[in-house]
Amino acid sequence: MSEIWIYVENHFNRVDPSSLQLITKAKEIANGRQVTAVILEDHDQDFENTVKQYGPNQILLVKNDNLKNASDETITNVLVDLAQEQKPDTILFGATVTGRSLAPRIQGRLKTGLTADCLDLRFDDDLLVATKPSYGDNIMCEITCPKNKPQMATVRPNTFEAVVDGSSEPKINEVEVTVDVDPRVTVSDEQGSVSNTRSIGTAKRIIALGRGAQSESIIKKANELAGKIGAIVAVSRPLTDLPEFSHEQQIGQSGNTVAPDLIINLGISGAVQYVVGIQNAKTVVSVNTDPKAPIFDVSQYKYVGDAEAFLDGLIENV
Amino acid sequence: MKIIVCLKQVPETNNVKIDPVTHNLQRNGISGVINSFDVNAIEAALELKDRYGAEVVALTMGPPDYEKTLRLAMAMGANEGVLLSSRGFAGADTLATATVLAAAVNKIGGADLILFGRQAVDADTGQVGPLVAEKLDLPQYTYVSKLNLSSDGQIDAVRMLDGGTVRVNGDLPAVATVRSELNEPRYATPRNIKLSFKKDIVVYDEKDLDLDDSEIGQAGSPTIVTKVYTPTATPKVTETLEGSAKEAAQNLLTKLSEKSIL
Numbered sequence: 001m002s003e004i005w006i007y008v009e010n011h012f013n014r015v016d017p018s019s020l021q022l023i024t025k026a027k028e029i030a031n032g033r034q035v036t037a038v039i040l041e042d043h044d045q046d047f048e049n050t051v052k053q054y055g056p057n058q059i060l061l062v063k064n065d066n067l068k069n070a071s072d073e074t075i076t077n078v079l080v081d082l083a084q085e086q087k088p089d090t091i092l093f094g095a096t097v098t099g100r101s102l103a104p105r106i107q108g109r110l111k112t113g114l115t116a117d118c119l120d121l122r123f124d125d126d127l128l129v130a131t132k133p134s135y136g137d138n139i140m141c142e143i144t145c146p147k148n149k150p151q152m153a154t155v156r157p158n159t160f161e162a163v164v165d166g167s168s169e170p171k172i173n174e175v176e177v178t179v180d181v182d183p184r185v186t187v188s189d190e191q192g193s194v195s196n197t198r199s200i201g202t203a204k205r206i207i208a209l210g211r212g213a214q215s216e217s218i219i220k221k222a223n224e225l226a227g228k229i230g231a232i233v234a235v236s237r238p239l240t241d242l243p244e245f246s247h248e249q250q251i252g253q254s255g256n257t258v259a260p261d262l263i264i265n266l267g268i269s270g271a272v273q274y275v276v277g278i279q280n281a282k283t284v285v286s287v288n289t290d291p292k293a294p295i296f297d298v299s300q301y302k303y304v305g306d307a308e309a310f311l312d313g314l315i316e317n318v
Numbered sequence: 319m320k321i322i323v324c325l326k327q328v329p330e331t332n333n334v335k336i337d338p339v340t341h342n343l344q345r346n347g348i349s350g351v352i353n354s355f356d357v358n359a360i361e362a363a364l365e366l367k368d369r370y371g372a373e374v375v376a377l378t379m380g381p382p383d384y385e386k387t388l389r390l391a392m393a394m395g396a397n398e399g400v401l402l403s404s405r406g407f408a409g410a411d412t413l414a415t416a417t418v419l420a421a422a423v424n425k426i427g428g429a430d431l432i433l434f435g436r437q438a439v440d441a442d443t444g445q446v447g448p449l450v451a452e453k454l455d456l457p458q459y460t461y462v463s464k465l466n467l468s469s470d471g472q473i474d475a476v477r478m479l480d481g482g483t484v485r486v487n488g489d490l491p492a493v494a495t496v497r498s499e500l501n502e503p504r505y506a507t508p509r510n511i512k513l514s515f516k517k518d519i520v521v522y523d524e525k526d527l528d529l530d531d532s533e534i535g536q537a538g539s540p541t542i543v544t545k546v547y548t549p550t551a552t553p554k555v556t557e558t559l560e561g562s563a564k565e566a567a568q569n570l571l572t573k574l575s576e577k578s579i580l
């Protein structure tokens with residue numbers, strides 16, 4: 001039976017949410033294909049326990065202590081061996097830094113096509129049709145790989161929702177393989193950033209600050225409000241220059257994609273590179289002194305006026 | 319020490335339109351500029367030139383006007399520019415692009431480090447760097463925000479992940495793709511700009527690189543773009559919050575709680 005493989009990525013001993021989102025999406029479009037989650041882990045790890053809750057048909061499991069802190073090169077060796085032996089029809093990765101690094105390496109060795117950073121996937125008969133944004137999300141294209149197998153894609157995190165599915169118990173297929181460790185590269189332990197970006201990517205509520213809301217007192221108040229409503233403070237790119245913030249909190253094309261239930265944009269103009277990062281937000285509120293600010297075009301609620309005064313109003317009344 | 323920096327030229331604006339009749343992208347008339355992340359790659363190479371006297375070769379595949387991007391790299395301080403240009407290269411996807419770049423790296427005689435930008439801002443795949451690494455069987459250091467080379471042939475880098483960082487180190491030669499956090503690119507100096515126009519640019523085509531027609535351009539590309547369109551943004555209905563900041567904030571909180579958003 002033809003199979004869709006999902007590479008299960010992990011960081012800090014947790015399964016990356018993008019992998020779980022892909023399992024749900026793959027099941028939705030599978031149409032008779034088998035959805036297989038591929039897990040590479042060491043003997044202290046048990047990612048299969050998390051993954052099975054999301055109901056893939058099968059888990060292909062490799063447990064080997066050489067997989068601790070494995071390099072891209074080592075993971076490629078293992079995945080390529082497995083793929084050459086089992087011949088999946090399709091392989092999907094989250095379009096994370098890790099997925100975007102591994103997938104092309106594997107693509108190169110399997111001599112096939114790879115579509116990047118997809119926003120949608122479907123099958124037309126046997127062909128995987130992947131929707132890929134480009135030109136800063138101004139243009140969409142559909143891309144297929146008709147002559148080569150496997151068909152491969154990386155998919156933008158937080159585009160689909162991961163849904164727990166206990167309707168059937170996945171089969172766990174543990175395989176013994178030799179793990180060819182690439183001796184040229186040493187990977188150290190991952191270091192988490194102070195505020196985990198994962199929490200930005202998966203946060204339900206976000207207060208976003210831009211160049212019109214960057215004073216120390218606003219940052220302090222934004223953090224205060226965030227504490228009160230269980231939100232996280234994020235920023236547009238210019239504010240990553242401030243000592244309080246880094247790339248980890250940046251929303252946008254060259255930062256993070258977010259998908260909160262609520263985002264409050266304070267002093268953000270709404271450049272396309274910013275807006276692409278919030279297009280999956282459910283409710284967008286924006287405050288800006290400029291009545292013509294483009295951010296208002298993508299907002300459900302707008303207030304034309306001073307960001308700090310509005311922030312004061314929120315803190316007082318929440 | 320020898321460093322090759324791979325550069326792509328991209329449309330100056332991402333505001334491209336689709337021809338309503340042919341459904342092709344209208345790229346005519348939009349002038350090309352160097353991909354912004356590639357400027358960080360040049361800077362990384364030049365820092366190694368300053369420190370170790372490394373020789374820096376700028377490499378690009380594209381139509382003849384990509385010369386502009388090579389000149390910029392030389393004006394910043396690169397020693398040489400190599401242009402890979404041929405009708406046969408047109409329509410390449412990332413695999414076919416990497417095939418040509420890898421062949422060119424070999425033609426130039428290899429390097430200790432081959433640098434790439436993290437991704438091109440137009441097509442935006444970030445795949446070419448890892449693909450070239452794979453084709454040359456070299457280790458890859460992708461999305462790096464710190465990069466150090468030592469004179470005894472070691473590379474030490476920090477890769478920025480989505481939620482953290484990880485240190486990766488090992489032996490040269492290697493491939494690295496760089497983030498904008500890595501450095502602040504320098505400006506071209508008037509002297510280097512002048513010098514850059516005195517330098518010849520080497521041009522290679524598929525014959526020079528000993529590549530078969532089936533490996534390059536459209537023929538060598540497994541992926542096909544079957545449809546191009548402008549996304550129809552579902553217009554959001556915007557409600558204006560009236561009154562003083564305090565009133566507006568109050569009003570918002572009421573509405574959000576009615577909808578169980580807050």
Ligand SMILES: Cc1cc2nc3c(=O)[nH]c(=O)nc-3n(C[C@H](O)[C@H](O)[C@H](O)COP(=O)(O)OP(=O)(O)OC[C@H]3O[C@@H](n4cnc5c(N)ncnc54)[C@H](O)[C@@H]3O)c2cc1C
Pocket residue numbers: 209210211212213235236237238239250251252253254255256266267268269270271272273274287288289290293305306307308354439
């Ligand atoms: C390749 C590339 C990638 C990029 N990637 C990103 C990215 O990932 N993320 C990103 O954010 N940007 C990115 N940018 C930059 C982007 O183009 C914009 O420059 C940036 O988003 C602007 O940030 P801003 O809205 O905070 O600042 P500005 O555009 O300066 O806007 C500030 C706004 O604040 C308003 N304002 C001023 N005072 C007040 C006040 N007292 N109260 C309320 N409002 C006030 C102003 O009216 C204005 O609208 C990228 C650019 C490029 C070229």
Ligand SMILES: Cc1cc2nc3c(=O)[nH]c(=O)nc-3n(C[C@H](O)[C@H](O)[C@H](O)COP(=O)(O)OP(=O)(O)OC[C@H]3O[C@@H](n4cnc5c(N)ncnc54)[C@H](O)[C@@H]3O)c2cc1C
Pocket residue numbers: 113114115116132134141143324325326327353355356359377378379380410411412413415419433434435436437438439440441442443444445446447541
């Ligand atoms: C709208 C659109 C969507 C596309 N989607 C895909 C896709 O999903 N999959 C796919 O395989 N192809 C795709 N392509 C084809 C792809 O754009 C080309 O193969 C391109 O030559 C390289 O890919 P990139 O622009 O994504 O570069 P990236 O891989 O993002 O570039 C990374 C780095 O590689 C180097 N580099 C890239 N191109 C060159 C070059 N020509 N010369 C020297 N160095 C270079 C630069 O250092 C650059 O910073 C698409 C093209 C278009 C127009």
